[in-house]
Structures are given as C-alpha cells and as structure tokens.
Amino acid sequence: MRPKTILITGASSGIGRALAFVYARDGISLSLVGRDRERLEDTAAAARARGAEVSIGQLDVRDRDTMAHWIIAEDTRRPFDLVIANAGITTGLAPGDLTENPSAVRTIVGVNLIGVLNTVEPLIAPMCARGAGQIAFVGSIAGLRGLPYAPSYCATKAAVHAYSESLRGRLEARGVRVSLIIPGFVKTPLNDSIDAMKPLEISGTDAAILIQRGLERGRAVIAFPRSLYLLARLARLLPARLMDKVMARFQVNVPETQERIR
Numbered sequence: 390m391r392p393k394t395i396l397i398t399g400a401s402s403g404i405g406r407a408l409a410f411v412y413a414r415d416g417i418s419l420s421l422v423g424r425d426r427e428r429l430e431d432t433a434a435a436a437r438a439r440g441a442e443v444s445i446g447q448l449d450v451r452d453r454d455t456m457a458h459w460i461i462a463e464d465t466r467r468p469f470d471l472v473i474a475n476a477g478i479t480t481g482l483a484p485g486d487l488t489e490n491p492s493a494v495r496t497i498v499g500v501n502l503i504g505v506l507n508t509v510e511p512l513i514a515p516m517c518a519r520g521a522g523q524i525a526f527v528g529s530i531a532g533l534r535g536l537p538y539a540p541s542y543c544a545t546k547a548a549v550h551a552y553s554e555s556l557r558g559r560l561e562a563r564g565v566r567v568s569l570i571i572p573g574f575v576k577t578p579l580n581d582s583i584d585a586m587k588p589l590e591i592s593g594t595d596a597a598i599l600i601q602r603g604l605e606r607g608r609a610v611i612a613f614p615r616s617l618y619l620l621a622r623l624a625r626l627l628p629a630r631l632m633d634k635v636m637a638r639f640q641v642n643v644p645e646t647q648e649r650i651r
C-alpha cells in the first residue's frame with residue numbers, strides 16, 4: 390500500500406523526522422507531531438520543499454484529550470491511510486545504580502506506552518469503519534528481552550510489542566493493517582545519549598527507508614538489522630540466567646531521562 394495521508398509522532402527528530410523526509414513528495418499529506426516547535430517547523434519546511442502538504446501538531450503525546458481532538462480533526466479533514474506511533478524517550482541506569490528514579494519510570498511509561506495509545510486509539514474506529522488504513526508501532530530490539538541497563542524502557546517497548554500483536558489479530562479482519570517496527574541501533578539524538586557499544590548502527594534515513602519498504606509490503610513485523618534481531622530472538626531461547634550473565638558483561642550507561650511527570 391502506498392499511503393497518501395500519514396500521521397507521524399516524534400517527527401521533530403531522529404527516526405520520525407527521517408520518515409517525514411522519505412514520505413514527502415507531491416500528493417502526500419503529512420501530519421507531524423512533536424513538542425519542539427522549531428524542530429518540527431524545520432521538518433515541515435524540508436517536507437514541503439519536497440512537495441508534501443504538511444500540518445503540524447505541537448503536542449505532547451501524553452495529553453490524551455488534546456491528542457484525540459487534533460487527530461480526529463486531521464482525520465476528518467483528510468482520512469489517514471497510515472499512522473506511525475513513533476515518539477519515544479529513553480531512561481536507564483549507569484553502572485552501579487540499582488534502581489531507576491521512580492519519577493523517570495512513570496514518565497517513560499507515560500510517553501512510550503500511554504502516548505502510543507493516545508496516538509492510535511482515536512483512529513481505530515474510523516479506520517475500521519472505512520475498512521482501510523495501516524497502524525504502525527515503533528518498538529525496539531530492547532523490547533524483545535529485558536536488559537539490566539534500561540528496565541523501564543524495555544518494559545514499555547515489550548508492552549508496545551504485545552499491544553501491537555493483539556491489535557493486529559483484532560483489526561486485520563476489518564481491513565486495517567497493523568505493523569510492528571523493531572529497530573536495532575539507529576543514529577539519532579536518543580541513541581547518541583546512550584554510552585554503549587552499538588553494533589550494526591544505521592542512519593535515520595536508512596531506517597526510514599527500511600520502514601517505508603516494510604510498511605508498503607504490509608509486513609506484520611519490520612525488524613532491522615536482521616542479524617541483531619535474530620540474535621535477540623535466539624537469546625530468548627537460551628537459559629535466562631546464562632543470558633543475565635552475558636548481559637552483565639557489557640558496560641552500558643543509559644542516562645536518566647530529563648523529562649518529568651507533568
């Protein structure tokens with residue numbers, strides 16, 4: 390499917406911005422969500438320069454009512470073919486830390502999980518009524534297994550994976566496609582903040598091209614790089630304590646998010 394009207398959250402940076410660029414061309418209408426107006430405007434200007442029609446929603450994905458109101462207004466004006474719930478943050482632990490800051494944990498749940506629900510829920514009924522549309526979730530390879538450096542990040546992504554799979558089983562009979570995107574390391578500001586080995590890291594543009602291709606083919610799961618994804622799945626089959634020991638050997642520092650519960 391080649392979508393013409395697309396909603397992307399987290400379009401002011403990283404993967405979301407790269408997605409806006411790869412989709413932008415004549416005849417495409419983009420609705421872009423983020424909080425930083427200047428960076429959102431930058432993305433919008435570059436997308437318009439490629440011929441796309443762009444509207445921006447300077448919104449916090451945690452704000453359910455405002456999100457629903459804006460998304461429904463956009464969908465009424467021009468029904469969405471594709472929504473990509475991409476906005477996300479990270480938080481985690483430095484070597485030696487035992488637990489994450491409880492406030493940071495609740496914040497990441499708010500953005501990475503509740504924010505995703507706030508993005509897709511308003512569109513489920515309209516898409517089903519039209520018997521058309523595609524919903525894409527950005528998960529993570531970190532959602533395939535808990536990692537000792539980022540407990541709440543892994544938990545939010547695992548939840549997104551499960552939610553996406555559940556929705557797929559429910560909505561596809563109604564003509565709505567559901568895809569789960571599982572990236573490995575992608576060079577973005579989020580990823581740059583993490584101090585770790587980043588095997589097979591790819592650029593935001595390469596990630597966006599892989600995502601676009603996978604979505605056009607209607608893939609249920611779009612995971613890349615393939616080898617890292619398969620390794621992570623294999624790790625799930627190995628004894629849990631053995632994998633704990635392997636994971637503990639890596640030196641990883643994931644800074645605590647600077648976001649706070651509002």
Ligand SMILES: NC(=O)c1ccc[n+]([C@@H]2O[C@H](COP(=O)([O-])OP(=O)(O)OC[C@H]3O[C@@H](n4cnc5c(N)ncnc54)[C@H](OP(=O)(O)O)[C@@H]3O)[C@@H](O)[C@H]2O)c1
Nearest residue numbers: 399401402403404423424425449450476477529575577579
């Ligand atoms: N980069 C990787 O290696 C990697 C790997 C696996 C999965 N992912 C996932 O990919 C997604 C995009 O990450 P990225 O690497 O592109 O990060 P990024 O460059 O930091 O971009 C994150 C985007 O999310 C938006 N965002 C964050 N909190 C928001 C909120 N409360 N309301 C609205 N927008 C919000 C940001 O907008 P503002 O700055 O304007 O608030 C920004 O546009 C995330 O879900 C992430 O977990 C990334």
